[in-house]
Amino acid sequence: MDEQRASARAEEIVHQAVEGMSPRPTLKRTGLRPLGACVARDDGGPDDRVQYRLTYQLTGVPGSDAKALVRQARDAWVKLGYKFQSEDGDWSDPFPSVSMRTEPDDFWMTALTGVVNRAKGEGLAAISVTSPCFAPREGSTADSTAFDRTQADERAEQLAVAHSSRIYDALHVRHAPAQEGDGISVYRDAEGTYVHHAWSAQPLSEEETARALARVRTYFESAGWTVRHVLAEAGVPALVARHARDESVAQVAPSTTGAVRVAVTTPVVPVESASV
CATH class of the missing domain: 3.30.2030.30 (TBP-like)
Structure with a gap:
């Protein structure tokens, strides 16, 4: 695996969750980000592996529908055979979340509801997908220089993905x-x-x-x-x-x-x- 493949698989997992949703949300990408150090190797040696997280907000729908979108994401992933990280979400909660993982490639994903207006029960649904740790290949873009992202890089990335989503x-x-x-x-x-x-x-x-x-x-x-x-x-x-x-x-x-x-x-x- 490399950064590009991790990004492509994370994108696929997000689209698997949203493509059947009703009402249909607009995807607002908040970035592909490198995370901190991976879990140490079993032999106690240095770990130079990397890990990425992709996050989308599900916008363009009433805040009252956020809970339903999270549940629909859960249902889509269950249908594909993905597994719960822990228990299913608490659907009595007006702002539920659910954490799952894919098999056999072991991407972890969360669908959650952020609070917009607690009194009215309005939220904002979001999906986050985290890749497993992987060692950068020689010559791959997934090395330390790939982390030196500028504001201009991020702006161009957001524009490209926004156009693609539309x-x-x-x-x-x-x-x-x-x-x-x-x-x-x-x-x-x-x-x-x-x-x-x-x-x-x-x-x-x-x-x-x-x-x-x-x-x-x-x-x-x-x-x-x-x-x-x-x-x-x-x-x-x-x-x-x-x-x-x-x-x-x-x-x-x-x-x-x-x-x-x-x-x-x-x-x-x-x-x-x-x-x-």
Whole structure:
């Protein structure tokens, strides 16, 4: 495992929890963060392993629905065979939480309700996923330099994931299991630094794909993106769109397997140069 795979798997676990929710929340990512030292090795030697945590707030729904969202996350994970860390949540509590883990890869996740207005019973649901400890590979981005994140890096990451989440909402299709290259990555070229967020939807028929891409095009146009069609290997043309304000580029492309591939690339802009 490396940072990219940990991020992709954590993203998958979050989407497994939310894709069937009603009312459907908007995902607000609060970051992928390195945690403190992992549990010491059995031999007592130094432990250079790393561990990451991904957190999303479930926004855009009434505060009175927060408890229901947490329970729906629990139900989705139970259906997938994931295990409770301890007892099930206390559903008599207006602000419950539940802690579970995946098998066999042992990611830990929590769905909880933060208090917004205790008197009215209103809360804010959130999901947090923590990776198991893993040793950074030689040449991997998951080393000590990866922890030196700037405010500009975080802003670009938040923008890329926010755009990606809105595309997910517009597509209105199920999230596919994570694959190689999914999740957040950062790359650099002669012109600058970019944050890249990628994922795939589950395979669709050609007719379903056409309808899904039409919904995304409608979203792009209503949100002020510049959109064009490009030829794709599948029968339905892909969409490439550019966001005028932050210069993000989104690609929504059908594949020959029927899966729809989504990728958003956002440039890292120095904070002093970014528009407010």
